[in-house]
Amino acid sequence: MTLLELPDLTPNAGLWWYFFIEMFDAFRSFFLGVFWLHMLSYSVPFCLRFRKQPLAAVVLMMGIIAVFEPYANAGDAGAWLSCLCLLGHLFELTSLHRYTFPAIATLLYSTLLGPAFHHLWIYAGSGNANFFYAITLVWSLALLILLTDTVYAALRDEWEAERPEGKGKEIRQM
Incomplete structure (x- = not known):
């Protein structure tokens, strides 16, 4: 068995396990294909859009993998978050990051409550799978906020490099 077949449905920080626990076995192959195609569907647009910034494409794809992989863990998210330092030129302009505080607050919230909900469900028997899955959704939300x-x-960095006269100005869509 390979990881592509999702043989182990042990609860983890990923988004897949709960979905596949609740699903009928007749639809398992179809949804496995859909979930893997969903992850694959980000690679081509990122590579095409960020062809001038290939490092950004790689780091962003690491973020997609950290959020949407089937057996997610804190190490995947930590590797991605540490690789964000490779895009240090984006962090020099703090106005480019609009939602950093809500993302970090949500990440800390889920980091603290995730182990508590897991313990209540698995060991204490006073919680259930819905509580733990809800906190994994919050964890993924925090990572997605940071990713977006x-x-x-x-x-914005690419746009400002092409149009220096717009540097630091607010963009409005007309």
Whole structure:
């Protein structure tokens, strides 16, 4: 068995296990294909859009993998968050990151409550799978906020490099 077949449905920080526990076995192959295609569908657009910034494409794809992989853990998110330092030029302009505080607060919230909910469900028997899955959704939300904020910063940095007269100005869509 390979990881592509998702053989182990042990509760983890990923988004897949709960979905596949609740699903009928007849649809398992179809949804496995859909979930893997979902992860794959980000690679081509990121590579095409960030062809001038290949390092940004790689780091952003690491973020997608950290959020959407089936057996997610804190190490994957930590590796991605540490690789964000490679995009240090985006962090020099603090106005490029709009939602950093809510993302970090949500990440800390889920980091503290995740082990508590897991313990209550598995060991104490007073919680249930819904509590633990809800906190994994909050964890993924925090990572997605950071990811979208980083995508915005990379796009804004590229835009400001092409149009120096717009540097630091607010962008309004007409």
